[in-house]
Amino acid sequence: MEGSLGVRKGAWTEEEDTLLKQYIDKYGEGKWHQVPPRAGLNRCRKSCRLRWLNYLKPNIKRGEFKADEVDLMIRLHKLLVLMGSWTIDRAVSVGSFVPIYYLLDSDKADRDVDALKWSMIAGRLPGRTANDVKNFWNTHLRKNAISRIKDGGEKAHDTLKVNVIKPRPRTFAKNLTWFSGKPTIMAASFQPKDNVIRDLPPTPLSSEDSIKWWENLFDDKETGGEIGPCDVGGLDEEPIATLRWAEAAPAEIVGSPLDEFGPSFWAELSSNLDVWDFLDP
DNA sequence: AAATACATCAACCGCCCCCAT
DNA sequence: AATGGGGGCGGTTGATGTATT
Numbered sequence: 001m002e003g004s005l006g007v008r009k010g011a012w013t014e015e016e017d018t019l020l021k022q023y024i025d026k027y028g029e030g031k032w033h034q035v036p037p038r039a040g041l042n043r044c045r046k047s048c049r050l051r052w053l054n055y056l057k058p059n060i061k062r063g064e065f066k067a068d069e070v071d072l073m074i075r076l077h078k079l080l081v082l083m084g085s086w087t088i089d090r091a092v093s094v095g096s097f098v099p100i101y102y103l104l105d106s107d108k109a110d111r112d113v114d115a116l117k118w119s120m121i122a123g124r125l126p127g128r129t130a131n132d133v134k135n136f137w138n139t140h141l142r143k144n145a146i147s148r149i150k151d152g153g154e155k156a157h158d159t160l161k162v163n164v165i166k167p168r169p170r171t172f173a174k175n176l177t178w179f180s181g182k183p184t185i186m187a188a189s190f191q192p193k194d195n196v197i198r199d200l201p202p203t204p205l206s207s208e209d210s211i212k213w214w215e216n217l218f219d220d221k222e223t224g225g226e227i228g229p230c231d232v233g234g235l236d237e238e239p240i241a242t243l244r245w246a247e248a249a250p251a252e253i254v255g256s257p258l259d260e261f262g263p264s265f266w267a268e269l270s271s272n273l274d275v276w277d278f279l280d281p
Numbered sequence: 282a283a284a285t286a287c288a289t290c291a292a293c294c295g296c297c298c299c300c301a302t
Numbered sequence: 303a304a305t306g307g308g309g310g311c312g313g314t315t316g317a318t319g320t321a322t323t
Contacts, residue, residue, distance in 0.1 A: 009293075010316095010317085012292090045309090046293085047292075049310085055291075055292095131291075131292085139289060
């Protein structure tokens with residue numbers, strides 16, 4: 001064990017910070033196992049890595065979160081809670097996915113659903129680290145949400161009230177630029193309730209359109225039915241997936257989406273698209 | 282003024298996944 | 303095929319600072 005003999009723990013001193021910074025300047029980021037000896041630090045590799053990633057690395061934003069950052073954080077968290085229950089299929093899957101029984105029954109499933117949550121949110125908040133986002137959420141947002149639920153006389157639930165994102169059909173073409181280099185995306189079959197497969201004219205993905213797509217994704221004021229001007233098309237090929245947001249979802253639900261959507265709901269959704277990948281920054 | 286409770290957040294811990302061997 | 307090590311993650315802690323009684 002590398003931490004067994006007299007390795008320093010706890011808060012970092014300025015001297016240690018300087019040594020670590022000097023090392024990274026010289027040798028670059030990575031290969032953490034050789035950082036302590038080469039930098040002259042009496043710390044374990046993980047401690048060094050954490051200190052760099054969460055504190056010393058350039059461009060890390062300090063200070064309190066701005067309102068727009070908090071807003072985006074809440075929206076992303078909301079989306080991820082919902083998305084977590086979408087990484088499901090009983091059918092063929094090429095990439096990573098969580099079978100439904102797995103989701104419903106096992107503790108491990110909870111971990112998988114939560115996987116990468118904070119880093120994904122942090123990835124969309126420039127300069128913020130996953131640790132910062134997690135801390136902020138746990139200290140400010142989660143507590144408030146729980147107490148609100150309790151004050152309202154509703155059942156105490158150890159999770160947030162989650163507004164479900166409104167129905168919004170989406171069709172993705174194959175070979176989107178967005179998909180490139182994301183091997184867990186695979187062919188998907190997703191049956192909308194009305195069986196209407198809506199295709200979009202394939203057009204190149206511009207960053208502006210990408211932003212528009214995200215705005216639509218987060219818009220929970222308007223109930224979708226129409227496909228918006230959503231030019232996320234790629235090459236002239238068959239759609240890789242047709243997604244439809246939860247049909248007639250309740251305005252809000254308490255706790256996990258699984259509380260509200262029973263097995264029949266999932267039975268209707270046959271998707272092996274790993275939605276997590278859409279959030280990859 | 283002192284004691285106590287509460288809030289914050291940097292850092293640690295254990296686990297999991299991936300990859301090289 | 304099996305396994306061991308490294309990186310990366312979420313959950314949690316505990317030292318420190320701040321508010322309340």
